[in-house]
Every structure is written in structure tokens, then in C-alpha cells.
Amino acid sequence: xxxxxxxxxxxxxxxxxxxxxxxxxxxxxxxxxxxxxxxxxxxxxxxxxxxxxxxxxxxxxxxxxxxxxxxxxxxxxxxxxxxxxxxxxxxxxxxxxxxxxxxxxxxxxxxxxxxxxxxxxxxxxxxxxxxxxxxxxxxxxxxxxxxxxxxxxxxxxxxxxxxxxxxxxxxxxxxxxxxxxxxxxxxxxxxxxxxxxxxxxxxxxxxxxxxxxxxxxxxxxxxxxxxxxxxxxxxxxxxxxxxxxxxxxxxxxx
Amino acid sequence: xxxxxxxxxxxxxxxxxxxxxxxxxxxxxxxxxxxxxxxxxxxxxxxxxxxxxxxxxxxxxxxxxxxxxxxxxxxxxxxxxxxxxxxxxxxxxxxxxxxxxxxxxxxxxxxxxxxxxxxxxxxxxxxxxxxxxxxxxxxxxxxxxxxxxxxxxxxxxxxxxxxxxxxxxxxxxxxxxxxxxxxxxxxxxxxxxxxxxxxxxxxxxxxxxxxxxxxxxxxxxxxxxxxxxxxxxxxxxxxxxxxxxxxxxxxxxx
DNA sequence: CGTTCTTTTGATGATGCTCAACTGGGGTGG
DNA sequence: CCACCCCAGTTGAGCATCATCAAAAGAACG
Numbered sequence: 150x151x152x153x154x155x156x157x158x159x160x161x162x163x164x165x166x167x168x169x170x171x172x173x174x175x176x177x178x179x180x181x182x183x184x185x186x187x188x189x190x191x192x193x194x195x196x197x198x199x200x201x202x203x204x205x206x207x208x209x210x211x212x213x214x215x216x217x218x219x220x221x222x223x224x225x226x227x228x229x230x231x232x233x234x235x236x237x238x239x240x241x242x243x244x245x246x247x248x249x250x251x252x253x254x255x256x257x258x259x260x261x262x263x264x265x266x267x268x269x270x271x272x273x274x275x276x277x278x279x280x281x282x283x284x285x286x287x288x289x290x291x292x293x294x295x296x297x298x299x300x301x302x303x304x305x306x307x308x309x310x311x312x313x314x315x316x317x318x319x320x321x322x323x324x325x326x327x328x329x330x331x332x333x334x335x336x337x338x339x340x341x342x343x344x345x346x347x348x349x350x351x352x353x354x355x356x357x358x359x360x361x362x363x364x365x366x367x368x369x370x371x372x373x374x375x376x377x378x379x380x381x382x383x384x385x386x387x388x389x390x391x392x393x394x395x396x397x398x399x400x401x402x403x
Numbered sequence: 404x405x406x407x408x409x410x411x412x413x414x415x416x417x418x419x420x421x422x423x424x425x426x427x428x429x430x431x432x433x434x435x436x437x438x439x440x441x442x443x444x445x446x447x448x449x450x451x452x453x454x455x456x457x458x459x460x461x462x463x464x465x466x467x468x469x470x471x472x473x474x475x476x477x478x479x480x481x482x483x484x485x486x487x488x489x490x491x492x493x494x495x496x497x498x499x500x501x502x503x504x505x506x507x508x509x510x511x512x513x514x515x516x517x518x519x520x521x522x523x524x525x526x527x528x529x530x531x532x533x534x535x536x537x538x539x540x541x542x543x544x545x546x547x548x549x550x551x552x553x554x555x556x557x558x559x560x561x562x563x564x565x566x567x568x569x570x571x572x573x574x575x576x577x578x579x580x581x582x583x584x585x586x587x588x589x590x591x592x593x594x595x596x597x598x599x600x601x602x603x604x605x606x607x608x609x610x611x612x613x614x615x616x617x618x619x620x621x622x623x624x625x626x627x628x629x630x631x632x633x634x635x636x637x638x639x640x641x642x643x644x645x646x647x648x649x650x651x652x653x654x655x656x657x
Numbered sequence: 658c659g660t661t662c663t664t665t666t667g668a669t670g671a672t673g674c675t676c677a678a679c680t681g682g683g684g685t686g687g
Numbered sequence: 688c689c690a691c692c693c694c695a696g697t698t699g700a701g702c703a704t705c706a707t708c709a710a711a712a713g714a715a716c717g
Contacts, residue, residue: 233566237652241566255562257555264562283548287541294537300554301511307561308509308518312487312495314568315612319673350696358569363673365697381682381696398491573705604664614706619665635664635714 172196181249181336182223183277183295191289198285200276205229211252211266211274218256220276224248227272228347231255232355233264242356243307245269245348247333253279254303269347314358317398322357323367324395327377331386342389346382426450435503435590436477437531437549445543452539454530459483465506465520465528472510474530478502481526482601485509486609487518496610497561499523499602501587507533508557523601568612571652576611577621578649581631585640596643600636 173184173192184192202225205211211222211229224246231252232242243264246252256262257279286293313322335341346353354364371377376392378385386392427438427446438446456479459465465476465483478500485506486496497518500506510516511533540547567576589595600607608618625631630646632639640646 233562235566235570235652239570239652241569243562243565254555254558258552258559259556263559283544283551287544287547290537290541293541293547297537297554298512300551300558301508302513303558304508304554304561305512305517307558307565308487308497310565311497311561311568312489314565315495315610316489316493355569360674361696362675362698366673369697398489398493615664616666616707617705620705623665 171202173199176225178223178225178249178337183251183292183299186295187289187291191292194285194289195292198278198281200278203274203276205268205272205274207268207270207272209268211268212256212262213265214262216256216262218253218260218262218279220278221251221253221282222266222274222276223251225273225275228269229266229272230269230348230352230356231264231266240355241358242352243310245330245352245356248337251299251303254300269352319357319359319363319367320370321395321398322359323364323371324392326353326357327384327386328389328393328396331389342386344384346384425456427453430479432477432479432503432591437505437546437553440549441543441545445546448539448543449546452532452535454532457528457530459522459526459528461522461524461526463522465522466510466516467519468516470510470516472507472514472516472533474532475505475507475536476520476528476530477505479527479529482523483520483526484523484602484606484610485518485520494609495612496606497564499584499606499610502591505553505557508554523606573611573613573617573621574624575649575652576613577618577625578646580607580611581638581640582643582647582650585643596640598638600638 173179173182173187173196174189176182176184179185179192184195187195200220203222205227214234226248228248229246229252230242231244231246232240234240246266252266252274253262255264282296286296313325317325330344330346331341334344348356350364350368351361353359354361357364359367368377368379372379376386376388376395378387427433427436427441427450428443430436430438433439433446438449441449454474457476459481468488480502482502483500483506484496485498485500486494488494500520506520506528507516509518536550540550567579571579584598584600585595588598602610604618604622605615607613608615611618613621622631622633626633630640630642630649632641
């Protein structure tokens with residue numbers, strides 16, 4: 150008895166896939182991404198609906214406010230910022246996203262995006278058609294649960310930023326920001342103490358609710374305190390322990 | 404041919420329901436809540452998994468940080484606040500929730516709650532067992548989509564608060580806060596210009612990233628400006644247009 | 658009717674913003 | 688190759704907003 154029907158349904162889309170994108174199973178990020186925890190069969194199903202990979206050049210938008218929701222995006226390579234603008238024209242960055250993270254959550258609620266996403270460097274994303282994804286979620290409980298977890302984690306992450314913006318002094322905000330980056334690079338197998346800032350000082354300020362001058366002064370102060378070494382955007386954490394303590398609010402300032 | 408199997412599966416749980424809670428279809432909030440847009444059949448299915456109604460007295464927690472996720476909660480009556488605490492012990496309110504809104508999103512990502520939810524007045528919620536709900540989502544695409552929309556709206560809401568906390572001056576924050584309450588009461592069929600503040604001045608401050616003294620001064624100033632009338636917690640918006648303009652940032656301060 | 662908690666109001670001060678000038682690196686054109 | 692410019696970032700001086708500290712007034716509750 151051959152498994153002809155099985156191989157037939159499976160092979161065709163996979164071949165099509167191979168032309169435009171690689172598979173989740175072969176992706177180095179599949180332990181961080183939507184595909185985490187899926188078995189081979191489920192992952193193949195996910196592969197089948199994932200569209201082309203798309204490149205986004207530095208400074209270019211991945212999506213903009215009011216764009217209709219058609220896809221979610223998984224970052225395969227690079228970094229993005231998501232940002233909103235006040236009616237008065239002031240900008241707020243609501244998040245920095247890196248490889249393995251998903252983008253586009255904000256659009257599901259109204260079928261339109263409520264923030265902009267912009268590449269901080271030349272980047273690459275996997276496009277996930279949302280309607281197809283939702284259909285698939287109905288068939289693959291494991292995938293559905295993974296999807297909900299990621300979405301919930303985004304909610305929790307944002308609550309953390311609210312805490313930062315509402316409660317913390319400038320110094321603590323910066324410490325939280327740096328330790329957060331550190332942890333995320335560590336989770337990706339990169340150094341937790343040495344990495345490149347992909348965003349400008351202005352972006353950092355716009356994220357932390359501070360001005361660019363304040364960011365600059367904070368970096369200077371952190372240098373003097375022996376917490377970090379900064380050369381342009383190359384960052385080294387010299388005293389991660391004390392930095393974490395500052396982030397936790399248990400260390401006084403000056 | 405009788406429809407015995409059908410009625411059998413449907414009737415039993417419904418009877419059980421009737422003992423402990425009313426049906427979504429009979430609920431005055433079903434146009435705001437999870438059940439919005441469901442047809443009769445789907446709504447019955449949802450009714451079947453919804454557990455008892457639970458009363459929460461003023462000041463009592465609905466859930467706390469680190470509580471395991473077992474249910475989501477739909478507010479049937481009353482108001483809640485959700486709040487987080489910094490390692491240093493400072494509190495940040497991340498949201499005020501009112502009837503028809505869902506609570507517990509934050510727990511899905513890690514099976515544990517990441518914030519506290521506390522009743523601002525004597526309240527009542529419908530308990531929705533999460534595992535059962537996810538199973539049902541797999542069977543009812545309309546419900547799944549509704550679920551995703553609500554979750555995404557929560558993400559967008561939080562982004563709005565980040566914008567508020569990161570960018571706006573005290574006066575504008577207050578204007579945004581009041582117009583937001585106004586709109587939500589209007590959506591529930593209540594007056595958009597006259598309502599009761601269910602939270603203390605301190606809660607408002609903890610939400611807006613300001614001190615209680617600042618809140619008090621803002622109220623006094625708004626009164627002087629003829630924007631509002633405040634008697635204790637009874638609030639009347641005297642000039643909603645100007646208030647909205649302030650919220651949009653298009654009106655200067657003093 | 659006193660006690661306690663919440664809210665209001667005032668006086669003072671610190672944090673971070675604004676405005677301004679300067680530095681340094683990278684690219685461009687003469 | 689150098690001069691120039693442009694942009695990102697740094698540093699300084701003064702100031703505004705909002706926090707802190709303090710006290711009193713008002714509401715809530717037993």
C-alpha cells in the first residue's frame with residue numbers, strides 16, 4: 150500500500166514553498182517563532198500557508214497606520230520599530246522587534262493597522278496571510294495555543310512598558326531597556342554583554358519617553374559609572390549585575 | 404426522524420447553565436462581549452462552557468500576580484482595575500475595565516497572571532474556562548475571530564496608553580482619560596457627559612503616571628476652566644468638545 | 658461625634674525639557 | 688586629497704512641569 154494521496158497533498162505545496170521561502174523546520178529561529186513546539190506534520194502545514202519572504206530596506210515601512218490587515222509578519226532577519234503618532238504629531242515608539250518576533254498584532258482588532266512598523270536595518274520577514282492562518286489555527290490546536298501565547302506575551306510586554314513609562318526615573322528606564330535587549334540577544338544565542346544598538350539615540354528617547362539629550366547624558370553617566378562601554382552604537386555591558394539592580398529599582402542614582 | 408441527539412447534547416448543559424448563570428443571548432452586554440456576532444447555535448455552545456457567575460466585592464482581587472491561568476473573565480457588572488507592581492514596590496495601573504470587557508489576557512502567555520485585577524466596586528463576572536474556550540475556538544471560526552479581535556484591541560489600547568504616558572503632559576493625559584471614559588459609557592448606553600468615577604484620585608494618578616496631588620490640581624483647574632463639574636466622584640463634562648480638543652493636543656494649556 | 662481616610666491647597670525643589678552651541682564621522686564634490 | 692557639508696550625537700545653561708513635603712479641610716464609618 151502506497152501513501153500516494155498523502156505525499157501528493159504534501160509535496161506539491163512544499164515544492165512551491167521551496168521556490169519562494171525556506172521551511173520553518175529549517176529556520177534557526179523556530180524555537181522563538183510561531184512554529185515553536187509544532188511537530189513535523191503541523192509545521193509542514195504552517196509552511197504551506199506562509200507566503201513569500203519579503204525584504205525591507207533600512208528605514209522603509211513594513212506597514213503603516215490604516216493599512217488593511219492581510220498578513221502578519223515574522224522577522225527572519227533584522228530589526229524593526231513599531232511606532233504611533235499623536236494627533237499633535239508627536240511620536241511614540243511602542244516596541245523594538247528582533248528576529249523571531251511577530252509583527253502586526255495591532256491590526257487584528259479592526260482589520261487595519263494602528264501603528265507603523267519600520268525597518269531599523271535591512272531586514273527580512275516571512276509573510277503569514279492572516280485569514281489562512283486563522284483557518285489553520287482551527288485545525289491545529291497546538292498552533293492555536295502557540296499563537297495565543299505570543300499574542301498574550303505582547304500584551305504583557307506592553308504592560309511592562311507602561312510600568313516603565315508611568316513609574317520609573319530616566320536612569321531606571323535606561324537600565325531596563327539595556328537589560329531587556331541583553332536578555333533578548335542572549336535568548337538568540339548572541340552575547341548578552343556586547344551588541345550593537347540598531348536604533349538611534351532619538352529612537353531610544355522616543356521609546357523611553359525622554360529626549361535625545363537625556364539619552365545622551367544617560368549614556369555618558371553610565372560610562373562614568375563604569376556600567377557600560379559605548380563606542381557609537383557598539384555597546385558593552387561592563388557591570389550587568391549592577392545594571393539589573395538599577396533596572397529593578399534597588400540601586401540609588403548618582 | 405427526530406433530532407434527539409441534537410437536543411440531548413444541547414439541552415443538558417443548558418439546563419445546568421440555567422442554575423448558575425444566565426445566557427449570553429439574554430445578556431444586555433452581548434454586543435460588546437465575546438459573544439458579539441455569534442448566531443444562536445454558536446452562542447449556545449459558548450453558554451455551555453461558561454462557568455458560574457462570580458461576585459467580587461469592592462476592593463477584592465479577581466486574580467493576582469502569579470495565579471495560574473484557569474479562566475478568563477467577562478465583566479457582567481461593575482468595574483475593575485488591573486495593576487502591576489515594580490520590584491521597588493511602586494504601582495502602575497495598566498487599565499480600568501468595565502462591563503462587557505474581558506480580563507485575564509495577560510496570563511495566556513505563561514499560564515500565570517502578570518498583573519492583579521481588583522474590583523473597584525461590588526462586581527460580577529462570568530468565568531470562562533480557558534482550556535474549554537480554546538477547544539471551542541477550534542470549532543467555531545466566528546468565535547475564534549471575535550476572540551482574536553478582542554485580544555488585538557487590548558494590544559492597541561495599551562499602545563494608546565504608552566503614547567499617553569510617553570508623550571503627553573499632565574493636562575492632556577487627563578483629557579484623554581476623561582474622554583475615553585465618556586466614549587465607553589456612551590457605548591454602553593449611558594450618558595457620555597455625566598457619570599460617576601469609580602476609582603479614587605490615587606488610582607487615576609497611578610494610571611496616568613501622576614501623583615494624587617497633581618490629579619487634584621488638574622480637577623480644580625478643569626473646573627475653573629469650565630470644562631467639568633465635579634462633586635466628589637460625580638462628574639459632568641460641561642465642554643466635551645474642548646475636552647476632546649485638549650485630548651487631541653490641539654489646545655494650549657493654561 | 659470622634660476617628661480615619663481621602664481630597665484639596667500651598668510652598669519648595671528636583672528631574673528632565675528646551676534652546677543653543679559644539680564635536681565628530683561619513684559622504685560628496687571641487 | 689582636501690574642503691565642505693550634513694547628520695547624529697554630545698555638552699552646557701536656564702527653566703518648566705510636576706513631585707515632594709506639609710497641613711488643613713471634607714467625607715465616610717463605626
